[in-house]
Amino acid sequence: MALDELYQEILLDHYKHPRNKGRVENADLSVELKNPFCGDEILLTVRFEQDKISDMAFEGQGCVISQASASLMTEKIKGLGIDDAKQVIERFQRMLKREEDEHSDAVCSAACRHHASDEELDELNALQGVCEYPSRVKCAMLAWRSLMQALEQRKQTP
Amino acid sequence: MALEVDKIRRDFPLFQQADKEGWVYLDSAATSQKPRSVLAAMNQFYEQENANAHRSSYALAERATLRYEAARERVRRFINAAATEEIIFTRNTTESINLAAFGWAGKFLRPGDEILISEMEHHSNLVPWQRVCQSTGAQLKFVEFDEQGRLVMKQFHQLLGPRTRLVAVAHMSNSLGTIHPMEAMIAAAHRAGSLVLIDAAQSAPHARLDVQALDADFIAFSAHKMLGPLGIGVLYGRRSLLEEMDPLLFGGNMIGRVEHLKTTWNDLPWKLEAGTQNLAGAVGLAAALDYLDELGMEAIEAHDRMLGQMAIQQLCAIPGIRVYGPPDAHGPVVSFNLENIHPHDLATFLDQERVAVRSGHHCCQLVMKRLRVAATARASFYLYNDEEDVRRLAAALYQAKDYFKKWL
Ligand SMILES: Cc1ncc(COP(=O)(O)O)c(C=O)c1O
Ligand SMILES: [Zn+2]
Numbered sequence: 384m385a386l387d388e389l390y391q392e393i394l395l396d397h398y399k400h401p402r403n404k405g406r407v408e409n410a411d412l413s414v415e416l417k418n419p420f421c422g423d424e425i426l427l428t429v430r431f432e433q434d435k436i437s438d439m440a441f442e443g444q445g446c447v448i449s450q451a452s453a454s455l456m457t458e459k460i461k462g463l464g465i466d467d468a469k470q471v472i473e474r475f476q477r478m479l480k481r482e483e484d485e486h487s488d489a490v491c492s493a494a495c496r497h498h499a500s501d502e503e504l505d506e507l508n509a510l511q512g513v514c515e516y517p518s519r520v521k522c523a524m525l526a527w528r529s530l531m532q533a534l535e536q537r538k539q540t541p
Numbered sequence: 542m543a544l545e546v547d548k549i550r551r552d553f554p555l556f557q558q559a560d561k562e563g564w565v566y567l568d569s570a571a572t573s574q575k576p577r578s579v580l581a582a583m584n585q586f587y588e589q590e591n592a593n594a595h596r597s598s599y600a601l602a603e604r605a606t607l608r609y610e611a612a613r614e615r616v617r618r619f620i621n622a623a624a625t626e627e628i629i630f631t632r633n634t635t636e637s638i639n640l641a642a643f644g645w646a647g648k649f650l651r652p653g654d655e656i657l658i659s660e661m662e663h664h665s666n667l668v669p670w671q672r673v674c675q676s677t678g679a680q681l682k683f684v685e686f687d688e689q690g691r692l693v694m695k696q697f698h699q700l701l702g703p704r705t706r707l708v709a710v711a712h713m714s715n716s717l718g719t720i721h722p723m724e725a726m727i728a729a730a731h732r733a734g735s736l737v738l739i740d741a742a743q744s745a746p747h748a749r750l751d752v753q754a755l756d757a758d759f760i761a762f763s764a765h766k767m768l769g770p771l772g773i774g775v776l777y778g779r780r781s782l783l784e785e786m787d788p789l790l791f792g793g794n795m796i797g798r799v800e801h802l803k804t805t806w807n808d809l810p811w812k813l814e815a816g817t818q819n820l821a822g823a824v825g826l827a828a829a830l831d832y833l834d835e836l837g838m839e840a841i842e843a844h845d846r847m848l849g850q851m852a853i854q855q856l857c858a859i860p861g862i863r864v865y866g867p868p869d870a871h872g873p874v875v876s877f878n879l880e881n882i883h884p885h886d887l888a889t890f891l892d893q894e895r896v897a898v899r900s901g902h903h904c905c906q907l908v909m910k911r912l913r914v915a916a917t918a919r920a921s922f923y924l925y926n927d928e929e930d931v932r933r934l935a936a937a938l939y940q941a942k943d944y945f946k947k948w949l
Contacts, residue, residue, distance in 0.1 A: 386889070386944070398948060421901050422902055445883060445915060448886070
């Protein structure tokens with residue numbers, strides 16, 4: 384069943400046992416975002432040490448995709464330097480981006496299998512199936528958008 | 542007479558598409574599908590009658606003008622308004638409400654005046670009033686709803702006071718499906734000296750709307766939820782109110798005499814319709830009303846209510862489900878949640894089972910807040926749905942429970 388490509392075991396695990404759930408103590412920044420489409424919520428707290436993301440955690444509620452994506456993200460990003468984190472964000476975005484085919488309005492059932500898995504992304508590849516469901520990409524991106532905002536704010540007030 | 546759904550479905554080209562076979566469309570509260578006659582009427586307009594209305598005097602343009610004004614008369618007849626001038630074409634319910642809000646309330650309300658709405662309103666019948674209150678100094682008051690999803694009528698009567706200038710409520714809620722006791726609310730509002738605006742976006746598709754019997758002052762609805770095309774809606778207003786209110790948009794065709802520094806307005810209804818209008822949309826709406834009247838609004842109402850009731854019954858039997866809204870006084874819109882399954886995940890699952898429902902806050906964040914949920918799933922039924930569609934929904938919900946079991 385195609386649905387199993389969306390709801391993979393790794394996501395199940397992260398949804399049931401979210402990593403880095405809660406709030407970072409003495410956080411430098413916190414960003415709260417809501418997905419107006421379905422009401423998913425993420426509150427991301429981050430602590431920096433020089434140019435490194437030394438700690439991060441999330442709180443939130445919402446669908447499997449939004450919460451599992453947040454958990455996977457914190458696991459991947461925590462401890463990375465800011466530049467490396469930005470690279471991961473970019474790769475993740477690229478993975479979820481649908482190949483636009485102007486002749487087909489159907490979702491990209493073929494196209495997303497064209498994305499080879501990105502080894503750098505490790506477990507995040509479990510979210511690849513999301514790109515077949517354009518409305519769900521917003522769910523998967525919610526935590527990542529909060530992270531991007533946090534990095535943006537950090538740049539403005541170092 | 543009962544509706545012959547099989548026959549009706551054949552009138553809807555979208556249901557004839559190969560990829561829609563076995564597909565159950567349960568999102569008519571968002572927008573309805575369109576019968577062939579509506580599409581044909583619009584096509585015919587573009588192919589044979591297209592010209593701008595109210596501008597030129599050659600035969601084709603005269604014809605376009607006639608068609609547009611005939612559509613207005615068709616709407617008048619459908620809602621039994623006293624005069625065609627009381628029918629203003631807009632883009633949708635949202636624009637209709639904004640027109641009444643800024644054209645009338647924005648002009649006449651003063652600090653200390655009150656607008657009374659409910660916590661169950663669609664954002665389109667909430668945000669315009671917030672803005673009007675911010676600019677006039679009027680106050681926005683809210684009737685709450687109880688656990689069953691009914692407006693607290695006692696509170697409604699308490700809040701209605703000498704300062705209430707306008708009551709603005711939906712006839713049927715798009716999030717909970719509740720049908721409010723409109724006649725009693727209108728009578729009470731009028732006794733208190735207040736006007737009433739009815740958001741009929743959800744009720745107009747399902748039940749006969751008689752504006753004179755209802756005695757409403759403003760009524761707003763959208764063609765696209767009642768078999769008509771996208772991009773056209775209606776504001777009905779009592780003539781005296783439309784006369785005294787201001788236009789929302791200014792420019793072509795809404796003018797009387799134009800001078801360098803000032804301009805007088807055109808007569809009703811054109812005073813409130815600036816710029817080139819959606820003529821084909823009006824023609825399509827008229828064709829939709831023909832289709833509805835042919836089936837009979839009474840038959841449609843009975844059919845839709847029956848499906849709503851049946852859905853409530855079958856859904857309530859599913860363990861771990863929460864169905865919102867009152868068991869009676871409930872239209873063909875049913876909101877629900879399955880325990881521990883986010884409605885967004887549920888909707889994706891149902892889509893796989895070829896059952897199209899909506900999930901989200903349904904443009905009613907105040908409702909979600911009171912229910913203490915982030916979102917609900919919502920199934921809505923219309924004249925092309927039947928009992929089998931209800932069963933398919935219920936069956937798919939059982940399957941969803943099974944599929945997501947491992948996630949709990
Ligand atoms: C009760 C209610 N009011 C207003 C609207 C807004 O209608 P439209 O989007 O056509 O302007 C809707 C549509 O969802 C509705 O259900
Ligand atoms: Zn979501």
